[in-house]
Amino acid sequence: xxxxxxxxxxxxxxxxxxxxxxxxxxxxxxxxxxxxxxxxxxxxxxxxxxxxxxxxxxxxxxxxxxxxxxxxxxxxxxxxxxxxxxxxxxxxxxxxxxxxxxxxxxxxxxxxxxxxxxxxxxxxxxxxxxxxxxxxxxxxxxxxxxxxxxxxxxxxxxxxxxxxxxxxxxxxxxxxxxxxxxxxxxxxxxxxxxxxxxxxxxxxxxxxxxxxxxxxxxxxxxxxxxxxxxxxxxxxxxxxxxxxxxxxxxxxxxxxxxxxxxxxxxxxxxxxxxxxxxxxxxxxxxxxxxxxxxxxxxxxxxxxxxxxxxxxxxxxxxxxxxxxxxxxxxxxxxxxxxxxxxxxxxxxxxxxxxxxxxxxxxxxxxxxxxxxxxxxxxxxxxxxxxxxxxxxxxxxxxxxxxxxxxxxxxxxxxxxxxxxxxxxxxxxxxxxxxxxxx
Amino acid sequence: xxxxxxxxxxxxxxxxxxxxxxxxxxxxxxxxxxxxxxxxxxxxxxxxxxxxxxxxxxxxxxxxxxxxxxxxxxxxxxxxxxxxxxxxxxxxxxxxxxxxxxxxxxxxxxxxxxxxxxxxxxxxxxxxxxxxxxxxxxxxxxxxxxxxxxxxxxxxxxxxxxxxxxxxxxxxxxxxxxxxxxxxxxxxxxxxxxxxxxxxxxxxxxxxxxxxxxxxxxxxxxxxxxxxxxxxxxxxxxxxxxxxxxxxxxxxxxxxxxxxxxxxxxxxxxxxxxxxxxxxxxxxxxxxxxxxxxxxxxxxxxxxxxxxxxxxxxxxxxxxxxxxxxxxxxxxxxxxxxxxxxxx
Numbered sequence: 001x002x003x004x005x006x007x008x009x010x011x012x013x014x015x016x017x018x019x020x021x022x023x024x025x026x027x028x029x030x031x032x033x034x035x036x037x038x039x040x041x042x043x044x045x046x047x048x049x050x051x052x053x054x055x056x057x058x059x060x061x062x063x064x065x066x067x068x069x070x071x072x073x074x075x076x077x078x079x080x081x082x083x084x085x086x087x088x089x090x091x092x093x094x095x096x097x098x099x100x101x102x103x104x105x106x107x108x109x110x111x112x113x114x115x116x117x118x119x120x121x122x123x124x125x126x127x128x129x130x131x132x133x134x135x136x137x138x139x140x141x142x143x144x145x146x147x148x149x150x151x152x153x154x155x156x157x158x159x160x161x162x163x164x165x166x167x168x169x170x171x172x173x174x175x176x177x178x179x180x181x182x183x184x185x186x187x188x189x190x191x192x193x194x195x196x197x198x199x200x201x202x203x204x205x206x207x208x209x210x211x212x213x214x215x216x217x218x219x220x221x222x223x224x225x226x227x228x229x230x231x232x233x234x235x236x237x238x239x240x241x242x243x244x245x246x247x248x249x250x251x252x253x254x255x256x257x258x259x260x261x262x263x264x265x266x267x268x269x270x271x272x273x274x275x276x277x278x279x280x281x282x283x284x285x286x287x288x289x290x291x292x293x294x295x296x297x298x299x300x301x302x303x304x305x306x307x308x309x310x311x312x313x314x315x316x317x318x319x320x321x322x323x324x325x326x327x328x329x330x331x332x333x334x335x336x337x338x339x340x341x342x343x344x345x346x347x348x349x350x351x352x353x354x355x356x357x358x359x360x361x362x363x364x365x366x367x368x369x370x371x372x373x374x375x376x377x378x379x380x381x382x383x384x385x386x387x388x389x390x391x392x393x394x395x396x397x398x399x400x401x402x403x404x405x406x407x408x409x410x411x412x413x414x415x416x417x418x419x420x421x422x423x424x425x426x427x428x429x430x431x432x433x434x435x436x437x438x
Numbered sequence: 439x440x441x442x443x444x445x446x447x448x449x450x451x452x453x454x455x456x457x458x459x460x461x462x463x464x465x466x467x468x469x470x471x472x473x474x475x476x477x478x479x480x481x482x483x484x485x486x487x488x489x490x491x492x493x494x495x496x497x498x499x500x501x502x503x504x505x506x507x508x509x510x511x512x513x514x515x516x517x518x519x520x521x522x523x524x525x526x527x528x529x530x531x532x533x534x535x536x537x538x539x540x541x542x543x544x545x546x547x548x549x550x551x552x553x554x555x556x557x558x559x560x561x562x563x564x565x566x567x568x569x570x571x572x573x574x575x576x577x578x579x580x581x582x583x584x585x586x587x588x589x590x591x592x593x594x595x596x597x598x599x600x601x602x603x604x605x606x607x608x609x610x611x612x613x614x615x616x617x618x619x620x621x622x623x624x625x626x627x628x629x630x631x632x633x634x635x636x637x638x639x640x641x642x643x644x645x646x647x648x649x650x651x652x653x654x655x656x657x658x659x660x661x662x663x664x665x666x667x668x669x670x671x672x673x674x675x676x677x678x679x680x681x682x683x684x685x686x687x688x689x690x691x692x693x694x695x696x697x698x699x700x701x702x703x704x705x706x707x708x709x710x711x712x713x714x715x716x717x718x719x720x721x722x723x724x725x726x727x728x729x730x731x732x733x734x735x736x737x738x739x740x741x742x743x744x745x746x747x748x749x750x751x752x753x754x755x756x757x758x759x760x761x762x763x764x765x766x767x768x769x770x771x772x773x774x775x776x777x778x779x780x781x782x
Binding site for chain 2 (some may be wrong): 279
């Protein structure tokens with residue numbers, strides 16, 4: 001098709017090991033997000049939309065676990081050819097790409113912000129985790145500019161020299177640390193993917209030295225704790241703060257200097273969601289995952305947030321993965337869409353194609369249950385409820401609720417077939433395996 | 439400035455609380471016959487019945503209750519707290535003698551109790567369902583359910599009885615000679631602090647040495663509650679949505695636990711820590727009795743047994759003050775940690 005893949009999952013199984021039993025939340029999910037598209041993930045509550053994207057960021061909460069499958073990212077040109085497989089990657093590596101290359105915004109903006117930290121403290125972290133080098137360099141550059149403007153030899157000048165020296169130290173330490181972690185991480189990844197059984201000891205060694213690696217050592221670690229020397233941190237903080245304020249301004253937040261000092265409980269829902277978006281966008285991610293970002297907002301605010309995301313899609317982010325149960329929203333913002341049901345991918349197509357020609361009985365039912373303005377008769381609905389995923393239905397998980405159920409649906413999980421180019425469906429009506437009607 | 443006015447308002451409120459407490463205590467004391475209440479004015483052992491009646495008349499112990507109450511309050515305001523038979527001295531002298539013993543132990547053990555509780559509670563939450571977690575939980579349940587006196591006696595038996603280390607009491611005789619000897623100034627009456635100020639390390643060492651067992655006893659018993667609370671509160675904040683946001687922006691484990699979870703989890707712990715601290719100030723009756731430390735708790739117990747009216751009234755008022763002040767401090771800390779709390 002000439003499009004480039006940005007992220008894909010292959011046969012992803014994520015299970016939750018609860019007290020009642022194993023919840024098989026994802027049953028072999030295949031999802032492909034392409035460069036530059038807005039990709040929708042639709043389905044009822046509990047169908048595995050959120051678990052899919054959390055798996056993609058590897059932030060599935062305990063007792064959940066990715067049990068099998070691959071998640072491959074093609075984030076930059078170096079990795080373009082093979083992609084990086086992240087299920088095997090170390091946690092440190094994941095920390096480095098979360099918030100930097102892939103970010104996420106959440107359903108409930110009020111709960112997604114930490115109540116005891118100010119807006120500044122929360123947005124700042126995105127820069128602190130991923131853009132420290134840049135921040136220090138900018139601070140140094142600003143100090144240089146300032147010095148050339150002022151006469152030499154003054155007492156304040158001497159203080160600035162010390163501060164600059166400490167900043168340079170910190171910069172070197174940050175680089176050293178990043179380089180070291182990257183090196184350890186790469187070696188671990190090599191060991192993990194190779195089948196060498198003697199590598200266990202080396203792996204343990206590497207893990208240990210990574211855990212003990214500290215971002216700051218020597219003079220910097222000491223200077224940070226001494227009140228007088230610590231002043232250089234203030235300059236750094238000022239740089240980060242300027243970035244935060246600027247970011248909030250680009251997101252259309254009025255009076256950002258004031259907002260950064262506020263705490264989450266002082267913000268309206270729409271404003272809180274903008275802050276959550278700011279946190280996610282601080283480092284200009286390649287992929288933004290939006291997990292039902294508007295479901296808990298007022299309708300007018302919803303429209304503003306959707307507009308904002310569309311706008312950001314044009315300017316900053318390459319691709320958006322949009323989760324929602326609102327089909328109207330899908331029609332408005334998405335290019336392609338996948339319908340999920342009970343941990344299975346039912347159907348994937350472009351939005352036009354899906355709305356015009358839904359194939360899977362579940363997708364058909366879902367579309368029929370959207371109220372329309374000219375509608376006079378009663379709203380169609382899908383009978384039954386989402387199954388319990390501790391003991392999911394055999395075969396196709398939709399079969400107990402399916403109006404077009406066949407014998408084979410009970411026995412066998414349908415393969416995903418490409419019905420027409422770009423239109424994929426997982427249903428026995430289209431696999432060619434006809435078992436006859438039940 | 440709103441902070442200052444808040445503190446002033448709270449302190450004024452404290453006066454009301456103290457009036458309430460004093461009324462309550464006074465009412466209870468009025469249930470005693472005048473013949474027993476007169477003890478607060480008797481300063482020697484040999485008093486004849488006739489003298490007693492004379493004193494009852496003199497101090498107006500048969501007057502109507504309100505009259506007596508106001509007289510008592512007026513005496514308090516003039517700094518006349520009466521005579522304590524259990525301390526064999528005026529109440530205020532007894533207080534100066536007993537209180538530093540209690541305060542010394544509280545200042546030493548309360549931070550340990552709180553730190554141990556927070557540390558083990560956090561550890562249990564972070565390593566949920568691992569052997570570490572199970573260990574801390576067992577420790578908490580055992581600590582919480584052990585009777586104070588039983589653990590105290592056990593510690594005493596094992597360490598002092600069998601091993602001969604960590605003797606009871608506040609100081610050894612040698613050290614007592616130093617304290618009451620030439621050239622030693624009791625600036626604060628706190629043994630450790632005075633020892634340092636007088637540059638007598640023997641005093642400091644001995645005082646600390648004898649605080650080990652009572653502190654251990656208090657830590658095991660009292661940190662259990664804080665530990666349980668910290669664990670559950672930490673688990674709760676680890677499950678919150680904002681932790682997901684923090685992970686999604688790339689926070690490492692250390693930042694997640696320390697910055698995002700622990701700060702929220704500390705909120706209920708602050709309240710309970712304050713109450714624990716206040717409780718220790720007056721409630722160490724058993725610990726002080728077992729380890730032979732003559733502090734406020736011990737004095738209160740003696741006073742209650744011997745109906746030492748003046749001492750009981752004074753100490754109850756004092757504890758009321760302590761509770762109010764500590765609650766005020768807790769509220770201030772709370773407002774500092776949690777921006778949602780407004781002081782108004």
